[in-house]
Amino acid sequence: MREDVIGRANVEDTPELDRYYQDLERVDAAALWTVANKIEPWEPKSDSVPVLWRWRDLRDVVLRSVDLVSPEKAGRRVVYLNNPGRREVAAACGWLFSGLQVMHPGEVATAHQHSASALRFIMEGSGAYTIVDGHKMSLAANDFVLTPNGAWHEHGVEADGTPCIWQDGLDIPLVNALEANFFAVHPDLYQKVGYAVDDTTHTFGNPGLRPVDDKWSKGYSPMFKYQWEPTYEALTKYSRTTDGSPFDGVMMNYVNPITGGPVMQTIGAAMQMLRSGEATRAHRHTGSVIYQVAKGKGYSIIGGRHFDWRERDIFCVPSWVWHEHGNASASDDACLFSFNDLPVMAALGLYREEAYGDNAGHQPPAA
């Protein structure tokens, strides 16, 4: 790939150079100028494509998996979101994995741990629970729970519950790209619950207050579970006092209450409210984001493509792609849950952001 620009590779092929390239190949080497323009693009070019996964398409195929495989045989009964541009690494977007997991009442999946950081966002059903390092948490729709890097965790649904579906989010593709992924099955297969149910949320989830004797020093949030009701209440209160972000409406990050930083070292998460009729301006930034519609209906324009979404739909915004969001209702707010790899971008000094330039700041449709 030649470019006729000073400072960029622009070498024409000759028989002599061809012979030279063959000689380099024989000693496991190559000439940078043959690949430089490709491996050093002027700006990020994501292989991921913007995708909207509709709940009405996904729900039935996810439920079908219940009759086809058991959680014991599957390890985890998950249907994963397979971005057409990222199939070889099983990513939903960029270096993020996402899937939908279904469990029936009375089912339990064995405990395990992995180097990948993971989260779950509950979509439907009652009686779901997760146990993280001996802390058991009960889960309801729109609750958000962490299963951090290296933590033992297992999932189940109580016998008196209903079939549960939740979205999983992990950084498996990233950790694999870094060649740092370990996985272990718990030696006893299941954990012993060593604390009162929901103790982490009761201990660390009180706004503006922190226990005098906590000694938490791990790199992720000790809170593990973030419930929907206080999250929605916080957004509602905040919406009364702010104009919000021009690009995201009223948006709040889920944070590690000890540091105020992201919930895990490699994955951040947020909930945002688009007020009735609100339409944001377009911006773009490095890092991948996967959204789930927690409430309401609206649309997003991603890379010039218009996607209409409603509750439980999932969509993705690849790195450095223009995006903007709108609430389609004139009377109700809409809420988007999202998770991202922005903590990685920030920690490595790779975060960049840009507002769309024209007056209104809205993107033109895709050509």
Ligand SMILES: [Fe+2]
């Ligand atoms: Fe896991």
Ligand SMILES: [Fe+2]
């Ligand atoms: Fe954004």
